[in-house]
Structure formats: C-alpha cells, structure tokens
Amino acid sequence: MNIQPINIIHALVIWQSLLFAIILFTPKYNRKRENKFLALLLLTLGIHFSYNILLTNQIFLNILPQYSCSYGFLYGPFLFLYIKFHFRKDLNFKPEYFLHFLPFTVIVLFTALGFRVCHSSMFLVLPLVILVYCLLGFTEIIHYKKVISQVSSNINHSETKWVKTILLLQIVILILNFLHLQLNKIIVFDKEFTLEPLVQLGILVLVNIMIYQGLKNPQFFQKISETDLVNAEIKQSKEKTNKLNLGELNSLAIELEKYMSQYKPYLNSELNLDALAKALEVHPKTLSQTINQILGNNFSEYINSYRIEEAKLLLQNIRDNQITIMEIMYQVGFNSRSVFNNAFKNKTGVTPSQYKEKKQFI
Known part of the structure; x- marks a missing residue:
C-alpha cells in the first residue's frame, strides 16, 4: 500500500x-x-x-x-x-x-x-x-x-x-x-x-x-420547548390589540410591577415566563404580550433590568468591601459572569467592577 x-x-x-x-x-x-x-x-x-x-x-x-x-x-x-x-x-x-x-x-x-x-x-x-x-x-x-x-x-x-x-x-x-x-x-x-x-x-x-x-455538557444551557414557541408568538403590532384587551394588558402591567417590587421573583435564577405567569395566575402568552407591548421589553430584558438595579444597590454598599462581584451576581439571580457583565454594561455603560470602584470614591 x-x-x-x-x-x-x-x-x-x-x-x-x-x-x-x-x-x-x-x-x-x-x-x-x-x-x-x-x-x-x-x-x-x-x-x-x-x-x-x-x-x-x-x-x-x-x-x-x-x-x-x-x-x-x-x-x-x-x-x-x-x-x-x-x-x-x-x-x-x-x-x-x-x-x-x-x-x-x-x-x-x-x-x-x-x-x-x-x-x-x-x-x-x-x-x-x-x-x-x-x-x-x-x-x-x-x-x-x-x-x-x-x-x-x-x-x-x-x-x-x-x-x-x-x-x-x-x-x-x-x-x-x-x-x-x-x-x-x-x-x-x-x-x-x-x-x-x-x-x-x-x-x-x-x-x-x-x-x-x-x-461537553453545558451547565446553564436552556433549550426551548413547544410551549415556549407558543408563548413567544406575540402580535406584531399594537393596532391589532382591541381597546378592551389593551386595558387588560395595562392592568396586568401595573399588577406585574407591584408583584416584582414586593416579592422580587427575579432573584431566582431559574425564573422563566411560565413560572411568573403561574404566580400571577395569567396565561404565559398574555404576560408576554404585556411585557412586550406595554412595558416595551422582551422577557429577558425586563427581568434583568430588575436584577441590575438590585446589583447596583449591593455594589454601592461600601460598608462591606468583602463582598465580591461573583457573590452579588448570584444574589441578584444571574448564574453566568459573561451574561451579568454584558447585561450590566448595556444598562449602565460600565462593567460591575467599574461601577463598584466608581461608587466607592463618591
């Protein structure tokens, strides 16, 4: 040969x-x-x-x-x-x-x-x-x-x-x-x-x-299901939503904001659309419509906005310099450093470490 x-x-x-x-x-x-x-x-x-x-x-x-x-x-x-x-x-x-x-x-x-x-x-x-x-x-x-x-x-x-x-x-x-x-x-x-x-x-x-x-078995990789596909089918324009439905969505948006402030479900890293909809006793598709059309975000952006605000409060706590950014990341509901950094920088314009350093000198 x-x-x-x-x-x-x-x-x-x-x-x-x-x-x-x-x-x-x-x-x-x-x-x-x-x-x-x-x-x-x-x-x-x-x-x-x-x-x-x-x-x-x-x-x-x-x-x-x-x-x-x-x-x-x-x-x-x-x-x-x-x-x-x-x-x-x-x-x-x-x-x-x-x-x-x-x-x-x-x-x-x-x-x-x-x-x-x-x-x-x-x-x-x-x-x-x-x-x-x-x-x-x-x-x-x-x-x-x-x-x-x-x-x-x-x-x-x-x-x-x-x-x-x-x-x-x-x-x-x-x-x-x-x-x-x-x-x-x-x-x-x-x-x-x-x-x-x-x-x-x-x-x-x-x-x-x-x-x-x-x-390799990714630890935090989430797949999508048929239910997720149905829940993600949001109407393309607000014009298609009638006045009665629009009023219902506005009411749900107010209820949602109160629930987020009072119970802080976003601190749970496993929070998803189905779980939040179940807590509010509404259909996941209705909740998704509310977040998209009334609050102007997708589900991920909406939940992470609360997590970032919570992280900002913890990062401003200069009395406890021993707390690490990783600890804060897990406390506010993130489970990936890269996702946390990207979300934080998109919201504030700086990384978590830069934000913490900046607040310590104010």
Whole structure:
C-alpha cells in the first residue's frame, strides 16, 4: 500500500471520527438526542475518509468511485438535525425528516442498479446542498435566540456561538474545496501550493470541535420547548390589540410591577415566563404580550433590568468591601459572569467592577 502524506490526515480523521461516534452512541451520551445525529455525522466522515484512503491507493477502483458523491448528501442533513435537536427540548423525530435523506437513498439505489449517478456535475451541486443546510442551521440559531429571549430570564449565548463556529468553518471548507477543484494549485510569493491539505486540515479541526462539544455538557444551557414557541408568538403590532384587551394588558402591567417590587421573583435564577405567569395566575402568552407591548421589553430584558438595579444597590454598599462581584451576581439571580457583565454594561455603560470602584470614591 502506498501511504501518501495526505493519508496521515485521513487516518487521523478516520480514527477520531469512528472512535467518538462509538462513544456518542454509548448510554452516557446518547441520552442527549442530538448526539445521535452527531455520532452519525462522525460515522459518515470516518467511512468517507476510509474511502479516500482506499481510492488513493487504487483499491476497489471498479466499485468505490461509483458511490463517491453519496456521502456528501448525508453531511448537511445530519448537521442540520443535530443543530435543530440541540436547541429544542421536546422535539421528536418526525417521518418527514426522512425526506432529508432521500437524495442519498436515490443515489445509492440507482448506483446499485447500474446507473452512473456520481459524475462531475453532481460534485458542483453537492456544495450548494451543504451550503443550504448551513443556512438552515443559521435560521435555527436566529429562531432560538428570538424565542429564548421571550421566555427565559438567564440566557447564555455561548452555545449559539460555537454552533455558528462550526457552520462558518463548514462554509470555509466548502469554499476551499471548490477552489481546489477549480484551481488545484495556487501561487503565493512565487511558490505553488495545493489547497487539498488545507481542506483536509479544516475537516480535521471541524471534527475536533464537534467531538469536544458533543462530549461537553453545558451547565446553564436552556433549550426551548413547544410551549415556549407558543408563548413567544406575540402580535406584531399594537393596532391589532382591541381597546378592551389593551386595558387588560395595562392592568396586568401595573399588577406585574407591584408583584416584582414586593416579592422580587427575579432573584431566582431559574425564573422563566411560565413560572411568573403561574404566580400571577395569567396565561404565559398574555404576560408576554404585556411585557412586550406595554412595558416595551422582551422577557429577558425586563427581568434583568430588575436584577441590575438590585446589583447596583449591593455594589454601592461600601460598608462591606468583602463582598465580591461573583457573590452579588448570584444574589441578584444571574448564574453566568459573561451574561451579568454584558447585561450590566448595556444598562449602565460600565462593567460591575467599574461601577463598584466608581461608587466607592463618591
């Protein structure tokens, strides 16, 4: 067997993909439903790169090239479904999701029947298909961020950032691969470079990011449920709210403000729209309408405004210099330092530490 330098990268991808695909299928990790799609994605990568090594060494040339494009039609669906299930709490696999795998099934079936499906034009279509699934992944992120701000008071966007990272990296790999197929070599400072190693290294980096995130269990990551989706469906304009309903919302807004001042439910870091609505004995959608239309905030902004005011009072307490900002953060209902800092700076223009230092010299 002729082992080429590029095969080293292939071997690393195969080893890591297959090993961690098996790990993600174990009971400890497959309880997270999205990990099953990640495991299938890694398994596909491992099989695909095994094909690359065999092809490089001219093994099974009478069979393998006929199926060369089929693997690519699995990457997009598995990545998209992983992202979709990652952000949804009670989502079940629906029969229509099988349609995502129809192109792969058709290619394998027709190839097995002797038809030549994988040809040059198919390799031009494939990047576009994967790109579409990447864009669908971005729509899931946007939708999640829109809904979670309406139903949760403690939002940590670190989960959306890393998902954006793997989607952007996937797009970069697509671009590099397209340039590789078109140009093969580029000239930089009078030296020729092939783009294939960059493509393969990019895939290796992508695999490692997915493995790390698949094994990591975020402590404060909150998914959205079907109930959250319903609660986040707020009317688009005030004109659609009749006078009687508007009066009811104004009354609820007054009741809500009194309840927040008297009982301080915002000090509970687990406070969400459902819990607050239950305490006020109103429907969550009605409460969400009140906060959005009457008070002019989404749920997260509204709750955090009270937490910031509470934090400001504690930070002004110069008699107790032993109290730390982390202690204040937890006392007022935040459970993430980055979320606390961002919310505090957006409200006051300075960080909590800057605010405390400023007040100590007044």
